Amino acid sequence: xxxxxxxxxxxxxxxxxxxxxxxxxxxxxxxxxxxxxxxxxxxxxxxxxxxxxxxxxxxxxxxxxxxxxxxxxxxxxxxxxxxxxxxxxxxxxxxxxxxxxxxxxxxxxxxxxxxxxxxxxxxxxxxxxxxxxxxxxxxxxxxxxxxxxxxxxxxxxxxxxxxxxxxxxxxxxxxxxxxxxxxxxxxxxxxxxxxxxxxxxxxxxxxxxxxxxxxxxxxxxxxxxxxxxxxxxxxxxxxxxxxxxxxxxxxxxxxxxxxxxxxxxxxxxxxxxxxxxxxxxxxxxxxxxxxxxxxxxxxxxxxxxxxxxxxxxxx
Amino acid sequence: xxxxxxxxxxxxxxxxxxxxxxxxxxxxxxxxxxxxxxxxxxxxxxxxxxxxxxxxxxxxxxxxxxxxxxxxxxxxxxxxxxxxxxxxxxxxxxxxxxxxxxxxxxxxxxxxxxxxxxxxxxxxxxxxxxxxxxxxxxxxxxxxxxxxxxxxxxxxxxxxxxxxxxxxxxxxxxxxxxxxxxxxxxxxxxxxxxxxxxxxxxxxxxxxxxxxxxxxxxxxxxxxxxxxxxxxxxxxxxxxxxxxxxxxxx
Ligand SMILES: Cc1cc2nc3c(=O)[nH]c(=O)nc-3n(C[C@H](O)[C@H](O)[C@H](O)COP(=O)(O)OP(=O)(O)OC[C@H]3O[C@@H](n4cnc5c(N)ncnc54)[C@H](O)[C@@H]3O)c2cc1C
Ligand SMILES: Nc1ncnc2c1ncn2[C@@H]1O[C@H](COP(=O)(O)O)[C@@H](O)[C@H]1O
Numbered sequence: 001x002x003x004x005x006x007x008x009x010x011x012x013x014x015x016x017x018x019x020x021x022x023x024x025x026x027x028x029x030x031x032x033x034x035x036x037x038x039x040x041x042x043x044x045x046x047x048x049x050x051x052x053x054x055x056x057x058x059x060x061x062x063x064x065x066x067x068x069x070x071x072x073x074x075x076x077x078x079x080x081x082x083x084x085x086x087x088x089x090x091x092x093x094x095x096x097x098x099x100x101x102x103x104x105x106x107x108x109x110x111x112x113x114x115x116x117x118x119x120x121x122x123x124x125x126x127x128x129x130x131x132x133x134x135x136x137x138x139x140x141x142x143x144x145x146x147x148x149x150x151x152x153x154x155x156x157x158x159x160x161x162x163x164x165x166x167x168x169x170x171x172x173x174x175x176x177x178x179x180x181x182x183x184x185x186x187x188x189x190x191x192x193x194x195x196x197x198x199x200x201x202x203x204x205x206x207x208x209x210x211x212x213x214x215x216x217x218x219x220x221x222x223x224x225x226x227x228x229x230x231x232x233x234x235x236x237x238x239x240x241x242x243x244x245x246x247x248x249x250x251x252x253x254x255x256x257x258x259x260x261x262x263x264x265x266x267x268x269x270x271x272x273x274x275x276x277x278x279x280x281x282x283x284x285x286x287x288x289x290x291x292x293x294x295x296x297x298x299x300x301x302x303x304x305x306x307x308x309x310x311x312x313x314x315x
Numbered sequence: 316x317x318x319x320x321x322x323x324x325x326x327x328x329x330x331x332x333x334x335x336x337x338x339x340x341x342x343x344x345x346x347x348x349x350x351x352x353x354x355x356x357x358x359x360x361x362x363x364x365x366x367x368x369x370x371x372x373x374x375x376x377x378x379x380x381x382x383x384x385x386x387x388x389x390x391x392x393x394x395x396x397x398x399x400x401x402x403x404x405x406x407x408x409x410x411x412x413x414x415x416x417x418x419x420x421x422x423x424x425x426x427x428x429x430x431x432x433x434x435x436x437x438x439x440x441x442x443x444x445x446x447x448x449x450x451x452x453x454x455x456x457x458x459x460x461x462x463x464x465x466x467x468x469x470x471x472x473x474x475x476x477x478x479x480x481x482x483x484x485x486x487x488x489x490x491x492x493x494x495x496x497x498x499x500x501x502x503x504x505x506x507x508x509x510x511x512x513x514x515x516x517x518x519x520x521x522x523x524x525x526x527x528x529x530x531x532x533x534x535x536x537x538x539x540x541x542x543x544x545x546x547x548x549x550x551x552x553x554x555x556x557x558x559x560x561x562x563x564x565x
Binding site for chain 1 (some may be wrong): 323326328331332334335341343353400409410413432434436437438439440441442443444445447448449452453454456457459469472473475476477478479480481482483485487492493494506516522528529531532533534535536537538540542543544545546549550551553554556557558561563564
């Protein structure tokens with residue numbers, strides 16, 4: 001078996017989700033090739049070549065790939081896919097965008113968001129916001145798969161010594177064009193990579209209070225900030241903070257849910273966290289059903305107390 | 316310009332689903348069904364385009380069992396002009412749906428297709444992108460803002476790190492994210508009017524599309540339940556537990 005993994009990166013560094021995807025590939029077993037498509041991204045290719053388990057890196061370095069467009073990335077992957085039994089990408093807004101195009105052009109099904117590998121053709125994936133797990137077997141010649149990063153450990157970033165080969169990028173389709181990008185700038189770790197996530201819901205009441213109450217706690221814990229859909233829709237937090245079925249999926253060591261009720265769509269995005277803490281004034285809130293430690297109380301009292309208590313902790 | 320909106324009938328998002336005891340799937344008997352929430356947003360967006368003169372007609376299409384008619388009527392109550400049902404009792408997977416929609420799009424020749432970004436039952440998030448590829452069109456997924464001008468769609472997309480804006484030549488395919496709009500409630504008169512709007516029924520055979528599934532469901536199971544936790548009395552106890560029991564403090 002030969003597996004093609006499409007790397008996610010920002011032209012400067014490999015995103016951690018790529019390492020989780022490589023682990024999923026190694027569970028399938030076989031030779032792993034990583035495709036790095038970008039612009040001025042030779043450093044990323046070198047980093048991919050150093051990942052344990054990778055045997056070959058393909059580098060498509062072209063101005064058109066600075067901001068990858070689905071049509072162009074799909075065309076590149078199609079050009080390289082022949083001879084591979086599996087094509088894998090992370091199930092992020094990057095991978096979800098172009099992978100179904102790859103599958104359709106190969107006339108094969110896509111297996112979305114896998115959380116387990118049972119056999120080279122059999123995979124486990126959540127459905128209904130994670131309230132059920134489906135085990136599916138693909139009968140297609142090429143398996144096109146997106147991987148839920150939180151379900152697989154990161155492959156070691158060193159220990160490998162793959163070759164790097166440049167590949168020609170097909171001419172751009174011209175169907176779409178990049179206009180602009182606004183990325184949230186933050187000193188904090190990103191949601192996907194954070195060891196601790198502090199997440200707030202409608203109970204925070206305003207953008208000022210969301211920041212004023214949650215940031216000191218996040219600062220103390222080195223945490224990323226997350227949010228419920230209600231908090232995002234109300235303008236307390238930017239859209240990329242949304243955790244859930246239709247936001248980001250996270251599984252940190254510690255997830256602190258504050259003033260959010262725990263709707264199934266929210267739980268879908270965080271219930272694989274190792275330790276869950278819930279702070280809510282309603283003792284019947286569903287979030288308490290998944291919380292390891294629940295504290296019933298007014299968040300405007302409790303969270304500042306928690307920050308003070310943590311400050312008093314040694315270390 | 317005609318806008319085509321594919322809508323899926325799914326278990327209502329408020330229903331707590333149950334896994335069938337024999338592991339074959341999820342119980343759907345006597346369960347409330349609704350339009351996939353992202354597709355409601357897609358219908359609303361298309362109707363708004365028509366209302367502001369950027370589109371001339373909104374056609375909704377659903378693939379599945381006869382009861383998808385209810386979903387199509389709901390879409391026409393929001394304001395879609397007419398509907399197409401691709402009727403089949405067969406299990407439909409995203410690639411098959413995309414191929415059916417491709418055939419419908421070839422008949423209808425829309426200038427824009429708006430899909431939901433994902434169906435909340437299979438959580439696949441594939442069909443729109445697949446359809447765009449089959450049509451050879453550009454795509455803009457996860458849209459939170461859509462503007463049409465000079466033969467292009469300018470779309471703001473929700474991406475993991477923030478927002479991205481791209482410009483796609485029409486005809487194009489867009490998939491909706493939650494914040495694109497807030498769908499209106501259908502008024503009673505509009506629900507009545509929707510009953511009289513045209514609804515055409517086709518079949519996969521008539522469209523010449525083979526819908527045989529490529530993925531075989533081996534089993535559907537319930538996810539492992541989390542161990543139920545404890546309520547702590549106060550912040551001091553919480554910090555103690557996090558430090559000594561969970562060992563998550565550094
Ligand atoms: C198709 C679809 C997709 C969705 N996807 C997502 C998703 O990805 N992520 C997501 O989060 N949601 C999603 N939702 C929305 C979800 O159903 C809920 O509406 C949402 O999660 C509720 O947010 P919330 O818990 O912040 O608000 P609420 O449910 O209003 O809860 C607020 C909570 O705050 C508590 N509270 C209020 N004041 C205080 C106080 N002073 N101190 C302590 N506690 C307080 C209340 O007791 C309450 O439990 C989706 C919905 C749909 C239909
Ligand atoms: N059976 C169907 N009939 C009509 N549209 C569908 C159907 N299945 C999926 N779609 C469309 O494709 C989108 C994404 O679905 P999915 O790829 O299954 O997550 C939905 O939001 C709908 O717009």
